[in-house]
Each structure stands twice: as C-alpha cells, then as structure tokens.
Amino acid sequence: MGLFGKKYCDICGAEIGLLGNRKLENGNCCKTCAAKLSPWFDGRKHATVDQIKSQLEYRESNKKNVAKFEKTYEVPTDKYRFLFNSHLNTFMITSAKDSDLLEANPDVLTLAMIRTVSYDVPETKTEILKETKDFNGDIKRVSYSPKRYNYGYDFTINIKLDHPYFDEIEFKLNDLPVKFEGQNFAEGFEGDNDPRMADSDYANYMNAAKCIVDVLNGGKPQPYKKFEPNAAPAAAKPAEKMPVRDIAFNTAEDPVLKDNWITFILQYPEKNIYAEVPIQVSGTFGYSIADKEKYVAVKPSDAVILARFSTGLKNAISTETMNGQYGLPNELPAHADDLLASDSIKNLSKSLCQFMGIIIESLKIDKVTIKEDNRKQVAQLLGIITQDRASQDWTCPGCGNKNTGNFCSICGSKRP
Numbered sequence: 001m002g003l004f005g006k007k008y009c010d011i012c013g014a015e016i017g018l019l020g021n022r023k024l025e026n027g028n029c030c031k032t033c034a035a036k037l038s039p040w041f042d043g044r045k046h047a048t049v050d051q052i053k054s055q056l057e058y059r060e061s062n063k064k065n066v067a068k069f070e071k072t073y074e075v076p077t078d079k080y081r082f083l084f085n086s087h088l089n090t091f092m093i094t095s096a097k098d099s100d101l102l103e104a105n106p107d108v109l110t111l112a113m114i115r116t117v118s119y120d121v122p123e124t125k126t127e128i129l130k131e132t133k134d135f136n137g138d139i140k141r142v143s144y145s146p147k148r149y150n151y152g153y154d155f156t157i158n159i160k161l162d163h164p165y166f167d168e169i170e171f172k173l174n175d176l177p178v179k180f181e182g183q184n185f186a187e188g189f190e191g192d193n194d195p196r197m198a199d200s201d202y203a204n205y206m207n208a209a210k211c212i213v214d215v216l217n218g219g220k221p222q223p224y225k226k227f228e229p230n231a232a233p234a235a236a237k238p239a240e241k242m243p244v245r246d247i248a249f250n251t252a253e254d255p256v257l258k259d260n261w262i263t264f265i266l267q268y269p270e271k272n273i274y275a276e277v278p279i280q281v282s283g284t285f286g287y288s289i290a291d292k293e294k295y296v297a298v299k300p301s302d303a304v305i306l307a308r309f310s311t312g313l314k315n316a317i318s319t320e321t322m323n324g325q326y327g328l329p330n331e332l333p334a335h336a337d338d339l340l341a342s343d344s345i346k347n348l349s350k351s352l353c354q355f356m357g358i359i360i361e362s363l364k365i366d367k368v369t370i371k372e373d374n375r376k377q378v379a380q381l382l383g384i385i386t387q388d389r390a391s392q393d394w395t396c397p398g399c400g401n402k403n404t405g406n407f408c409s410i411c412g413s414k415r416p
Contacts, residue, residue, distance in 0.1 A: 010049045040166045065108035073221040077173040113161040117216040119209035124152040152177035155205040195355030250282035254310045262314045265321040278371040291357035312348030333365040
C-alpha cells in the first residue's frame with residue numbers, strides 16, 4: 001500500500017477518509033467508531049483492535065442501562081450534570097440533556113466501582129503591585145501593605161474506580177475561574193468565616209462539589225440549593241441596615257501586627273528627611289450591618305472583623321503616608337477622618353460588605369506608639385521638622401492669619 005493508499009477501519013471495515021484515521025496500537029480506527037468510545041477513556045493509541053472491539057460491545061450494552069436509568073437526584077454544573085439513581089446506587093456524569101441521553105450514551109457506573117473520590121479547588125494567585133516614587137523621584141513598583149492579590153479558583157472532582165476500560169474520571173465544575181480582585185485571603189478564614197463563601201459563584205461550586213462527593217462516598221443525597229448571583233438590593237426592598245457598633249482596637253495586641261509593626265513614612269523634603277517609622281495605634285472603629293442576610297450567612301465574629309480591620313488600617317496608613325499625607329506620627333489622630341475617607345479604607349469597607357455584609361462607619365485614633373528602638377532617632381527628626389516649621393511661619397499683615405506658605409491662606413496676600 002502506498003503512502004496515500006486507501007485505509008480501512010479494523011473495527012467496522014469502513015473506508016477511512018482523509019484525516020479520519022484514529023491510530024490504534026496494532027491497527028486503524030475510523031472517527032465514527034472512535035466517537036462511540038467512553039468519553040473517560042484516554043488510552044486509544046495504546047489499545048489493540050480487540051480491546052477496542054470489546055469496549056464497543058460494552059458501550060452498546062450500556063445503552064440498555066441508560067434507557068432504564070431512573071434519575072432521583074441531580075447536581076448541575078456549568079458543563080456536566082451529575083445524575084444519581086438512589087434505588088440502584090448508579091450514577092452518570094454527562095453534558096447531555098435528558099432528551100439526548102440515549103444518543104450521548106453516558107457510562108452508567110455503580111458506587112461499588114469507586115475506590116476514592118475527592119474534590120479540589122486549585123488556586124491561582126497574582127500579587128498586585130503599585131507604582132510609587134522614592135525620595136530621589138525614581139518610580140518603582142512595590143507591594144501594598146498588607147499585600148494584595150488577584151485570585152482565581154477552579155473546582156474539580158476526581159474519581160478513581162475499578163472499571164474494565166478506564167480507572168479515573170476527572171471533570172471540572174466551572175467553565176471560567178471564580179475571580180476575586182485586590183484581596184488578601186489570610187490563613188484562618190476557613191469554614192463558616194471564609195469570606196469567599198459570600199460570593200454566590202464560589203458558594204455554588206463548593207456546594208455542588210460537596211454534594212457530589214458526599215453521594216459518591218455513600219452519603220444520603222442532600223438538597224442542592226443554588227444561590228442567586230450577587231446583586232444590589234432592589235430599590236423597593238433595601239437591605240436591612242443595623243445600628244453602628246463600636247469595637248476597640250489596638251494593633252499591638254493583634255496576633256499578626258504585634259510583631260509586624262505599621263510603617264509610617266515620615267517625609268519632610270525641605271530638610272531631606274525620609275524615614276520609615278514603625279508604629280502601633282489604638283482607638284475604636286464603628287461598623288454597621290449593611291446586609292443582614294449576608295452577615296447572618298457568614299456569621300463573622302468580632303475577632304475576625306477586628307483582624308480584617310487591623311490589616312486594612314495598616315495598609316491605609318502605610319499607603320497614605322507613602323504618598324506624603326498626614327505629616328508627623330503624633331498628628332495621625334487628627335487625621336482619622338481623612339483615613340476613613342481614604343481609598344484604602346474604602347476598599348476595605350467594600351470588601352467587608354461584599355463578603356460579610358458590613359461596612360466601616362467611623363474611626364477614632366486615641367494613641368500612636370513609636371517602637372522603642374526608634375524613638376530617639378524619630379525624636380531628633382521631629383525636633384528638626386518642628387524647628388524648621390516654626391522658622392517658616394509668618395503672620396499676614398493684612399488679616400493677622402498665621403501661615404507657612406508664600407501666600408496667606410485667608411486673604412491671599414503675598415508673604416512679605
């Protein structure tokens with residue numbers, strides 16, 4: 001036979017057209033016969049003609065099992081449907097509609113075949129960097145504090161089983177990754193306090209995975225409830241908002257921040273001063289429950305809310321002072337309202353509302369403590385800054401206002 005001579009299927013005998021050959025270990029198979037094989041079978045190239053014929057006989061007999069399959073339980077996903085018959089402990093995994101099941105001929109499997117079954121939630125994590133200028137004016141990309149990430153999650157089911165033609169089934173529940181942007185999912189936010197479970201897509205896939213695995217492990221089928229997509233409350237029925245509640249905070253007592261001090265960037269270009277000052281802060285913040293249903297669903301403890309707030313406050317102080325805001329560390333309490341209005345706290349409040357149904361309403365800073373090892377150096381710098389500020393003060397002869405710039409902030413007169 002020449003290179004381009006006719007080829008015939010060793011299974012059905014039909015002539016194989018151009019690009020229609022599906023190679024076997026010891027022969028050829030047409031694409032029509034190959035399409036009849038189990039979708040979970042991936043060893044065609046290493047299978048013999050006799051093995052393929054045997055599997056097609058099994059696939060033909062499988063149609064009878066599909067025809068009499070009685071669905072008593074279903075878990076739908078983006079592509080596949082998990083169908084279960086609780087009377088015979090049989091199941092199918094298929095993308096076909098009920099009306100197309102006979103044509104699709106999905107494998108009817110039994111729980112007795114299963115050796116192990118599990119679900120996995122693989123995570124992709126990409127850090128978000130920001131551009132900032134150093135003291136020399138050079139632009140560099142640095143991490144946020146605390147770090148921020150973009151996350152993506154997939155949801156897969158893996159079944160290992162004893163079957164004549166395949167020993168593993170793995171399928172994904174979602175078509176596209178579930179994404180979270182600009183977050184930092186620290187350790188400890190699992191189970192009831194996992195903020196990701198407030199996202200309807202994430203919760204739906206997790207619920208589907210657990211329902212499928214429970215059934216395949218021999219458990220009783222649990223009602224599968226699909227949560228509705230996240231949406232703003234309808235205008236006619238706003239979310240119930242609860243009164244503001246105050247929580248005292250002290251970052252020096254935070255399990256994470258007590259050994260990971262907040263960095264206050266002390267900048268005073270007039271005297272070429274740029275210093276990273278480690279501080280701890282204490283005070284109170286108030287939060288309200290903006291979405292009662294979401295809050296009840298997550299049930300966050302005060303400790304969880306306090307931990308999220310403390311890391312958010314650290315990020316806000318570091319970011320805002322890096323941008324030249326808030327002057328000196330001891331002046332920070334006077335800027336509590338400015339911090340509350342900063343993008344960092346707004347993003348924190350948005351995140352807390354999205355995942356826990358709460359929003360930050362107020363902030364009061366009572367005390368700022370400088371790390372003992374740095375106090376002497378910082379005191380020297382503050383002395384230089386205070387002295388220089390005083391030397392630059394001037395009183396407007398027109399209105400008597402005290403100013404530091406070249407023009408009066410009240411009347412606009414030029415500095416004499």
